[in-house]
Structure formats: structure tokens, C-alpha cells
Amino acid sequence: MKNITILVPESSVIEAVADPQYMFSAANDFLIANGKSPLFEVSLAALNREVKFNGGMFTVHTDRLLQEVVDTDLIIIPALFGNMKQAVEKNKEALPWIVKHHKKGAEVASLCVGAFLLASTGLLNGKKCSTHWAFYNEFRETFPDVEIMDGSIITEENGLYSSGGANSYWNLLLYLLEKYTDRETAILASKYFAIDIDRKSQSAFTMFAGQKDHNDKEIRRVQEFIEKNYNERITVDDLAQMVALSRRSFERRFKKATDNTVIEYHQRVKIEAAKRSFETSRQNISEVMYDVGYTDTKAFRNVFKKITGLTPIEYRNKYSKAEIS
Missing domain, CATH: 3.40.50.880 (Class I glutamine amidotransferase (GATase) domain)
Incomplete structure (x- = not known):
């Protein structure tokens, strides 16, 4: 027994x-x-x-x-x-x-x-x-x-x-x-x-809400900027300049505060927006991809699957209320 x-x-x-x-x-x-x-x-x-x-x-x-x-x-x-x-x-x-x-x-x-x-x-x-x-x-x-x-x-x-x-x-x-x-x-x-x-x-x-339970005000300001402008082309250098830090110092502080690299964070914000679109709209995959700032279908699919464990098609079919052709 x-x-x-x-x-x-x-x-x-x-x-x-x-x-x-x-x-x-x-x-x-x-x-x-x-x-x-x-x-x-x-x-x-x-x-x-x-x-x-x-x-x-x-x-x-x-x-x-x-x-x-x-x-x-x-x-x-x-x-x-x-x-x-x-x-x-x-x-x-x-x-x-x-x-x-x-x-x-x-x-x-x-x-x-x-x-x-x-x-x-x-x-x-x-x-x-x-x-x-x-x-x-x-x-x-x-x-x-x-x-x-x-x-x-x-x-x-x-x-x-x-x-x-x-x-x-x-x-x-x-x-x-x-x-x-x-x-x-x-x-x-x-x-x-x-x-x-x-x-x-x-x-x-998983619902990504951003890791803001930290005391680094400059990094939080960058997070909020990314979340409001996720569909734009944003470089790490641009974000570092926004808070007057060298790229190296900025990346180190961002990783310490959020437990994500800057690129990972930007990707997760984009994919979270894409998930919401698949769940609530009738947009097809290409439309959603462009809306969140991707132009390469393969890159979008790979990042989406890495973060959610599902392809965009699988996620849409799992959570969308209406079947979209």
C-alpha cells in the first residue's frame, strides 16, 4: 500500500x-x-x-x-x-x-x-x-x-x-x-x-500584465511607454536615451527590475495584444500581426508559440467566439 x-x-x-x-x-x-x-x-x-x-x-x-x-x-x-x-x-x-x-x-x-x-x-x-x-x-x-x-x-x-x-x-x-x-x-x-x-x-x-512591482521609476516609465507604443518600431538605444542611461546600464537595470530583457518585454506586450485581438475581434492572423507591429509571418508565429505554447491559429481557434475563415 x-x-x-x-x-x-x-x-x-x-x-x-x-x-x-x-x-x-x-x-x-x-x-x-x-x-x-x-x-x-x-x-x-x-x-x-x-x-x-x-x-x-x-x-x-x-x-x-x-x-x-x-x-x-x-x-x-x-x-x-x-x-x-x-x-x-x-x-x-x-x-x-x-x-x-x-x-x-x-x-x-x-x-x-x-x-x-x-x-x-x-x-x-x-x-x-x-x-x-x-x-x-x-x-x-x-x-x-x-x-x-x-x-x-x-x-x-x-x-x-x-x-x-x-x-x-x-x-x-x-x-x-x-x-x-x-x-x-x-x-x-x-x-x-x-x-x-x-x-x-x-x-x-498566462495573462501578461507587466512586472511593475519594483521601485525603479525610470524603468517603470519605459515599461509604460512600451505598452502604449508596442506596435511601433522601438530600439533599445531609443529607450536608453529616454532615461539618460547607457545601453548597457539600461539593459542591466531593466532585467533586474522586470526579470525580462527589453526585447523579451516588448515581445510579450505585443503578443498579449495579439491574444486579446484573437479573443475579441474577427480580424484574421495577418491583420492582427500587422496591428501589433510584426511584418514577418514566420517571426510572429515563432514568438507567439514561444510565449503561449500555441500557434496563432491554434490560439484563435481555442479562444475566439466565432470561427473565422
Whole structure:
């Protein structure tokens, strides 16, 4: 048997507690239906016997307290909710427990922004991690020693797993199920729960709003200029002159403030504008390409796919309300 312990933190998302419990319990039923023995012993554990969610609207009754867990093979850390620093603070007493069991051989998987709790243990220092794309900047600032895998759905390193945003955690659950059982059982679960089993990226869902959570006023002024003039031909030298800096100093400060090079930032602003056009207008691909300042179809397609994980045609077909010929 594989002992799976779902940590039930304060300030967590109730679905991220219920879904892994549901999936691994259903996996036992799938195994039994195929003439095999059930494999998973799933339990809920917390600092308290009861954990309230949504301001007391829901209550989860746990199976055991953390100190009552003797051994476990896998710890699942659900997504947190609300202010991440406050959520981690409420659950700081669980951090040594996670570290202790990992040292004893347990694997640990964080779902979505549960990565903030996992990273707070220090176990991810010097390692890679996935989390919700909307929290990348906050995560980088809070945990500078952890490498965010931009756009990635699943990250695995040394028995530590993490997943991308929101429902992306289903892909990590399926990944773990396949690892512990076989491909056949994972495919069956993916069909039962209607999940695309091999989705690798959350890039198509990412909304680029610009990284402005910094104190460099000159760089923020340049960002705002790029965002207002993204369809114009703008050179790095022009932008450097705007803030009276040498090109080298300007590029260094821009990268430090935004975590993007100037060219990367300009590309991401252009592609974000193109995405909005595909979602809301009836313009064809060439019209959108020209509107955002591209004249080379191949270059536009390559940059678009690099950033979103989809070609312009695939993105338009996925998100456009009306089919456009």
C-alpha cells in the first residue's frame, strides 16, 4: 500500500483538498474493477481535528493530527487561498513536519500556490518549482533561491513535485498516479475526470500584465511607454536615451527590475495584444500581426508559440467566439 497524506492547511482551497482524495480513492476502485488490489491508503492530516474553509462555511474533519502520522509515502500540499504570507504564517507549525517526513523518505507534492508552503520549508532551495503564473513575481521575490519554471505544468526534482496554476494540479495528480500504478490506470482516471493527461504547459492561460512591482521609476516609465507604443518600431538605444542611461546600464537595470530583457518585454506586450485581438475581434492572423507591429509571418508565429505554447491559429481557434475563415 502507498500511504498518501493530504495536508489540510488553514487558508487553503477546499477543492485542492477534496480532489486528490477523490482521485486516489477512485483509482482504488479502478484497480479493483480490473482485478487488482487497491493500492492507496488516503488520509487527511492537519494541525487540528477540524479545519474551517471560506469563513466557516465548510469544515473538514481530519483523520489524524500531524503528530499522529508515523510514516507516509507521499504528502500532498493543497493550494492556499488569499494573502500568501499570511497563509504560510498560519501554517508555519506544519513546516518542520513536512521536512521531517521528507528526510524519512516521503515524497512531497504541492498543488498550485501550495508551492509557497513547500518553498517555506527550505526544501526547494536551489531547485526548480512550478506554481500559478499569476504569482510568479511574488514567488520570486519571496523565494529568490528557488527557480520558477515559467509556464510549466509539472516540475519534479528529488522527490519534490509542484504544479502550475488552478486546475493544472490535476495533471500532477495523474502524473503521480501513473508513477505509482501504470499508464492504463492513469488514462482511465484522465477519461473519468475529463482531464487532458499530457498537458505540459500553462502558457496559453498566462495573462501578461507587466512586472511593475519594483521601485525603479525610470524603468517603470519605459515599461509604460512600451505598452502604449508596442506596435511601433522601438530600439533599445531609443529607450536608453529616454532615461539618460547607457545601453548597457539600461539593459542591466531593466532585467533586474522586470526579470525580462527589453526585447523579451516588448515581445510579450505585443503578443498579449495579439491574444486579446484573437479573443475579441474577427480580424484574421495577418491583420492582427500587422496591428501589433510584426511584418514577418514566420517571426510572429515563432514568438507567439514561444510565449503561449500555441500557434496563432491554434490560439484563435481555442479562444475566439466565432470561427473565422
